[in-house]
Structures are given as structure tokens and as C-alpha cells.
Amino acid sequence: MRVKVAEHATLFYDRGSLVWDDYLHHRQYRISETAELLCRKFSQFTEIDELLAPLADPERVAVRGVVDELLAAGVLVVEGSTEHRTERALLAAWSSWGAGARHFHFASRTLSDDDYQDADEHDAALDSKLVDFPPPSPFARRGVAEVGLPELGAAPDWGDRGLFEVLLDRRTTREFGAEPLGVVELAHLLAILGGASPTRQRIGRTGTVFKTTPSGGGRHPIELYVHATRVDGLDPGWYHYDGRNHVLEPLGAVWGRAELARGAGDQDWIGEAAAVITYTGLLERTRWRYDTPRAYRVVQLDVGHLSQTAYLVATAMGLGVGFTAALRDELVERALGCDPTEEVVLGMTAIGPLPL
Numbered sequence: 001m002r003v004k005v006a007e008h009a010t011l012f013y014d015r016g017s018l019v020w021d022d023y024l025h026h027r028q029y030r031i032s033e034t035a036e037l038l039c040r041k042f043s044q045f046t047e048i049d050e051l052l053a054p055l056a057d058p059e060r061v062a063v064r065g066v067v068d069e070l071l072a073a074g075v076l077v078v079e080g081s082t083e084h085r086t087e088r089a090l091l092a093a094w095s096s097w098g099a100g101a102r103h104f105h106f107a108s109r110t111l112s113d114d115d116y117q118d119a120d121e122h123d124a125a126l127d128s129k130l131v132d133f134p135p136p137s138p139f140a141r142r143g144v145a146e147v148g149l150p151e152l153g154a155a156p157d158w159g160d161r162g163l164f165e166v167l168l169d170r171r172t173t174r175e176f177g178a179e180p181l182g183v184v185e186l187a188h189l190l191a192i193l194g195g196a197s198p199t200r201q202r203i204g205r206t207g208t209v210f211k212t213t214p215s216g217g218g219r220h221p222i223e224l225y226v227h228a229t230r231v232d233g234l235d236p237g238w239y240h241y242d243g244r245n246h247v248l249e250p251l252g253a254v255w256g257r258a259e260l261a262r263g264a265g266d267q268d269w270i271g272e273a274a275a276v277i278t279y280t281g282l283l284e285r286t287r288w289r290y291d292t293p294r295a296y297r298v299v300q301l302d303v304g305h306l307s308q309t310a311y312l313v314a315t316a317m318g319l320g321v322g323f324t325a326a327l328r329d330e331l332v333e334r335a336l337g338c339d340p341t342e343e344v345v346l347g348m349t350a351i352g353p354l355p356l
């Protein structure tokens with residue numbers, strides 16, 4: 001029988017031992033030294049008996065025992081088996097996205113027998129940590145100087161177009177006019193995207209805050225940052241939006257067109273917009289409620305929802321708007337001063353008046 005080590009797994013060290021993480025079946029094993037050595041010997045399909053033949057009797061029996069354990073655990077796969085065919089199809093389909101994407105997808109994919117808490121269990125689990133470990137606030141404060149934004153009336157003035165018309169009009173704009181964006185328009189956009197909904201109160205044991213965009217578990221992990229490139233009344237540069245107080249906090253960094261384009265994966269149109277809104281995710285907010293790898297997906301889904309709100313509101317205001325996820329995260333992190341272990345860069349919306 002020819003077998004080889006399975007490739008739908010990763011190896012990592014955890015507290016001094018090597019762990020085999022079979023992300024396809026959600027199985028993890030601590031790997032002994034013998035098992036590790038055997039994995040190396042079976043890196044290509046190899047006949048078990050041939051490999052073990054040179055060993056003396058007692059050792060051969062012992063090593064064969066480990067091989068059988070590895071086979072039973074799916075660490076080794078038999079040539080031509082169903083597992084081998086499944087693995088081949090998986091590797092072919094995911095080859096260009098690499099081992100990292102494969103691992104993340106399958107590790108965070110739920111299986112048919114996975115447990116989900118029912119609502120009562122979930123509430124009880126949250127109750128048990130509310131006192132010692134209260135939920136993180138859905139609003140962040142950078143604690144630097146602040147710049148006030150115009151006080152707003154109930155709703156922006158966006159004419160009498162209905163939602164359906166706005167949906168049909170919405171397009172990704174990659175050309176912008178040279179005029180500045182009005183600070184009132186920017187203030188409306190930010191308040192709509194990042195402020196608490198004035199009509200829905202904070203509720204419940206977990207202090208859920210409602211915003212215009214839905215968010216997994218009501219956690220609202222997304223923070224908004226603005227680069228004012230040409231905004232009436234604002235000095236150019238990066239700001240953090242404090243959605244609780246409706247103020248901008250200047251962060252110090254100022255990007256020119258070239259830096260904006262470079263930060264956005266060499267896309268010149270990002271540098272041409274009057275402003276960009278950048279979204280980051282504060283993982284702790286979502287993790288507080290959902291302590292599973294799958295919750296990372298929820299943060300990504302949240303930004304998609306928020307981006308669509310930005311698209312629709314900007315379109316309703318008659319502005320050009322376009323989203324990009326093709327960022328140089330590291331450059332953006334540096335400008336925003338965010339620590340990527342806790343606050344992850346998610347995307348960017350360019351906005352500004354359309355060309356005349």
C-alpha cells in the first residue's frame with residue numbers, strides 16, 4: 001500500500017509541541033518525534049513495507065503501529081483512496097490562493113455536526129462575562145486633538161430620488177472632479193456610516209448600539225478614518241472619526257496623490273478623489289461575542305455591508321464613489337497608527353464630486 005502525508009493540513013508549534021491541524025476535518029493532533037519523522041519519509045507516495053523493510057523486527061512493529069495510527073487519523077492518505085481524490089480536487093481548486101487562504105477558509109467553514117448555542121444558552125454565556133469582562137465600546141477615541149464637524153439636521157438633502165432609483169444609479173466611480181467635497185456632505189456621510197442611529201436606543205444586556213448598517217452580533221467592529229484631500233474647511237490629512245461625539249481626530253499624517261495611489265495598490269483614481277474613508281476592524285469587539293475563527297469572516301462581511309451604505313448614500317448625494325480592497329495594508333496601518341494584531345485594515349471608499 002502506497003501512502004503519503006496529507007496536504008490539507010498545517011503544522012504549528014503550540015506550547016512546545018508540534019500540532020497537526022487538519023483544517024478540512026477540524027482535527028488536531030500533537031505529533032510525536034517518530035510521527036514527525038514518518039511524515040517526512042512519506043512526503044511522496046511510498047510503499048509502507050518497502051520503507052520499513054530495513055528495520056529490525058521489534059522496531060518495525062513499533063513503527064508500523066505509528067503508521068497505522070497516522071493512517072487512522074488521516075495524517076497519511078492511501079494512494080487512489082477517496083481521501084486522496086478529495087485532496088487532489090481541493091489542492092487544484094485552491095492552488096493559486098495558497099495554503100493560507102485554504103487553511104482559513106476550511107478552518108472557519110462549519111461542519112454538519114458543529115454545535116450552535118441556542119438563544120438562551122448564548123444569552124447565559126454573555127451574562128456570565130458581563131460583569132468581569134464587559135463588551136468593548138462600539139466607539140473608539142484616539143485621544144488626540146479634535147476638529148468639530150457641522151451639526152446636522154435629521155437627514156441630508158438628497159433630492160426626491162427613491163431607493164430603487166439610487167440603487168440603479170449606483171456605479172463605481174473612478175473619475176472625480178477637481179472641486180472640493182463640502183464638509184457638511186462629509187459630516188453627513190460619516191454620521192450615517194459611523195454614528196449611532198438616532199431613532200434606535202442602545203438596548204439589552206450587551207449594550208447593543210444600532211447603526212444604519214447591520215453588524216454581526218450588533219458588535220460594530222468597524223472604525224472609520226478619513227483622508228481629507230480636498231474637503232472645504234478641513235486641513236488635508238488623515239483623521240479618525242469619533243462616531244460617539246461626531247468629531248474628527250487629526251492623526252498627523254498627510255498623504256499626497258502618489259501616497260494615496262500607492263496605499264491603494266497603485267490605483268491613481270484613489271488619489272484623485274476629494275476624500276477617502278478607510279475602514280478598519282477592531283477584532284476585540286466581535287471576538288467578545290463570538291470566540292471562534294469564523295467570526296473573522298463576520299468582520300469582513302460587516303465591511304461589505306458598510307461599504308454598500310457608503311455607496312448608496314454618496315450616490316443619493318450626487319457624489320462619485322468607489323470601494324477598493326486592494327490596499328497596501330502596512331502603509332495604511334502606519335498612517336492610521338493602528339496595530340494590525342488588533343485592528344485590521346479592511347478597505348477604502350473614495351468619494352468626491354463627479355467631473356463637471
Ligand SMILES: Cc1cc2nc3c(=O)[nH]c(=O)nc-3n(C[C@H](O)[C@H](O)[C@H](O)COP(=O)(O)O)c2cc1C
Binds near residue numbers: 170173174323325
Ligand atoms: C470588495 C470589493 C472590492 C473592490 N475593489 C476594487 C478595486 O480594487 N479597484 C477598483 O477599481 N474597483 C474595485 N471594486 C469595484 C468593482 O470593480 C465594481 O463594483 C464592479 O466593477 C462593478 O461595477 P459597479 O460597482 O459600477 O456596479 C471593488 C468592489 C468591491 C465590492
